[in-house]
Amino acid sequence: MNDSSPPIIALLTDFGLRGSHYVASMKAVIKRINPMAEIIDLSHTITPYSTMETSYILTSTYHHFPKNTVFVIVVDPGVGSEREILAIRTYHDYFFVGPNNGLFSNYIISKIEECVSIENDRYFYLPISKTFHGRDIMAPVGAHITKGTSLENFGSNFPIESIKQTKSDFKILSEHKIQANIQYIDSFGNGTTNIPMEGHEVRNSNIRLETGNEIKISFDQKEFIGTFETHFSEVNKESIIFLVGSTGFLELSINQGNAAARLGFSVGDKITIYV
Amino acid sequence: MNDSSPPIIALLTDFGLRGSHYVASMKAVIKRINPMAEIIDLSHTITPYSTMETSYILTSTYHHFPKNTVFVIVVDPGVGSEREILAIRTYHDYFFVGPNNGLFSNYIISKIEECVSIENDRYFYLPISKTFHGRDIMAPVGAHITKGTSLENFGSNFPIESIKQTKSDFKILSEHKIQANIQYIDSFGNGTTNIPMEGHEVRNSNIRLETGNEIKISFDQKEFIGTFETHFSEVNKESIIFLVGSTGFLELSINQGNAAARLGFSVGDKITIYV
Amino acid sequence: MNDSSPPIIALLTDFGLRGSHYVASMKAVIKRINPMAEIIDLSHTITPYSTMETSYILTSTYHHFPKNTVFVIVVDPGVGSEREILAIRTYHDYFFVGPNNGLFSNYIISKIEECVSIENDRYFYLPISKTFHGRDIMAPVGAHITKGTSLENFGSNFPIESIKQTKSDFKILSEHKIQANIQYIDSFGNGTTNIPMEGHEVRNSNIRLETGNEIKISFDQKEFIGTFETHFSEVNKESIIFLVGSTGFLELSINQGNAAARLGFSVGDKITIYV
Structure with missing residues (x-):
């Protein structure tokens, strides 16, 4: 990695085989904001609504990516309800954007340096739809992070101890x-x-x-x-x-x-x- | 978007899960012509031959993409028959390349500023196969558009009123x-x-x-x-x-x-x- | 193609629909080594373990890609056994990295100018796992090839007559x-x-x-x-x-x-x- 490397956004969703154009819409919005961003599909075949699988896939792969990669995670059964959308920076320089519904493992949470609840619609893709916050909030915020916007701009600090985790039987x-x-x-x-x-x-x-x-x-x-x-x-x-x-x-x-x-x-x- | 942004080509096909290498062949041909083009998969899981679904997916997503995006649409049950292949420029600066078989909605047609029937094999990937005009005609023409070739070079004007639309029961x-x-x-x-x-x-x-x-x-x-x-x-x-x-x-x-x-x-x- | 064109790596695997994050991990490792590499998915839906299908897909599509494309092929039922991993350069300037298990057709073999058995772990993504040489050996070697590392650095010459081919009934x-x-x-x-x-x-x-x-x-x-x-x-x-x-x-x-x-x-x- 050097300074001229293109920034990377990795997308992780449960949109499935028939949802490619939803993924493409997120990419389109990202490209509007940062044409230089490179987008890598982490997976779009997460078992629908499975926060356990999402958490596993994310935790087991994110560290292979270059530092400063921004992960945008849209497994979001609660879209439209009052769950928060978080933007996270870890102290080993990875970024995560996704709903607060159990996607983030204990391991990732243990690395967090900064966490905010995304609220500032100046960074959204307006108007916000009621059913697709991946395209309208998470993708554009991820794109703004790759342009160097610091997390404090997106909203207020969110307490790490309030981040939800998926229950495990291990x-x-x-x-x-x-x-x-x-x-x-x-x-x-x-x-x-x-x-x-x-x-x-x-x-x-x-x-x-x-x-x-x-x-x-x-x-x-x-x-x-x-x-x-x-x-x-x-x-x-x-x-x-x-x-x-x-x-x-x-x-x-x-x-x-x-x-x-x-x-x-x-x-x-x-x-x-x-x- | 600024002038140094890489041009974008979005691909929309019904090639399906087992057809990835057909998609890849189109990307390969595009990269031969314009190595700087960025390619985004809009969808490749269109219901086979469904011009209604294609028209819906295209109309509902194209406007999220940056201006000057070129959409190459290969849902082409009539490949090998005499259907025309069209290259379209809209007055809000989007480009579309695809067969004249109902893919283009009334909404997109209402925005057309220029439409030609693609005929000039100087821009094709030769020799033309009989079964894969997506790779041999549509992908290379799309790539040439991203390099600034204007539509008149590809063929003669095609009357907008002759563009076919998929019958709707609405x-x-x-x-x-x-x-x-x-x-x-x-x-x-x-x-x-x-x-x-x-x-x-x-x-x-x-x-x-x-x-x-x-x-x-x-x-x-x-x-x-x-x-x-x-x-x-x-x-x-x-x-x-x-x-x-x-x-x-x-x-x-x-x-x-x-x-x-x-x-x-x-x-x-x-x-x-x-x- | 000109000298400033980004180098291309094409990935061909049998990881399937549920294996996207394995593909993404390979891309992540490639981007660590060469952030400028462009990655094209040739196919990830090869019939599991089918070297016949892999050989067909590769042989029928590679020549559409620009010269100097590096193909990384991970259809590898023998991972963990003693099969060699080969790096190949052809005299018409294509590169191939993959296990020696029948993936390479007679046609591709007839074009080989240089073939080495990959052994030098200086180019690996360490530590090497026992089950995923695609990510730990093949992807990083492919990425190093796009940076201009010549094949002799990866290991010793491998005799072309020892390259395995899939049995055909034709x-x-x-x-x-x-x-x-x-x-x-x-x-x-x-x-x-x-x-x-x-x-x-x-x-x-x-x-x-x-x-x-x-x-x-x-x-x-x-x-x-x-x-x-x-x-x-x-x-x-x-x-x-x-x-x-x-x-x-x-x-x-x-x-x-x-x-x-x-x-x-x-x-x-x-x-x-x-x-």
């Missing part, structure tokens, strides 16, 4: 039993739990997984057994495996198969793991 | 009865009609909708009753609501549910509304 | 019988075979197809009859037609219908054509 129940959620399922049907790993160890615990160990998973009155592995290529096709995914969480897969479809789990499901 | 039958179409369905299953609203009023009519009023909709020998509201958050989960969408048309939704799937309507369906 | 069995595969199916259900055409002739053969000729196709113990045409518009709605697609291969379609769904074929299927 809990280490014993040395052999962990309660958690499926927080994301990819196109291949691999499920990502919210069990954080550091190498072979569950973070902040005494639980260590060894390659080849059996792990039992139960959810929704079903039980399945797999093994913990470090590479997909180590097990037979169709075997259930647990491994540490590229985002640092324990993942549940079927080698070259669709685990979500075969085992029947969905985003948000509460699971129990026995190790 | 008609105000009485003060209490409106005939219309579903012209778009989003990822959440919300249906957008082609009933134009100005605030609470149906445009150019005496019909005014009040918050909380019952509205009956019938189509395909089915009938449903909902209420007119101004915010999603005002009604119970699962209720049928009518509201004015962000594009200014009356929309039909189920609060946090999929109206299209539950009620069974599709793009193009003819509906009747009783207010 | 074979001219007689003047009237051709064995082949379906190598791609588009969003409309049109199937592209791997039978290469030059105008009306099957390449390197005496077989010539005339407009209106009957062609029989058999696969999976089913048989269908269609006609060879040069334009979609020449036949009735719902008729089976064969035509030369925009990529130069024989295609199988139903006019304004979904051939793959109606006739029941999939990517990779072995077919026989009788002409």
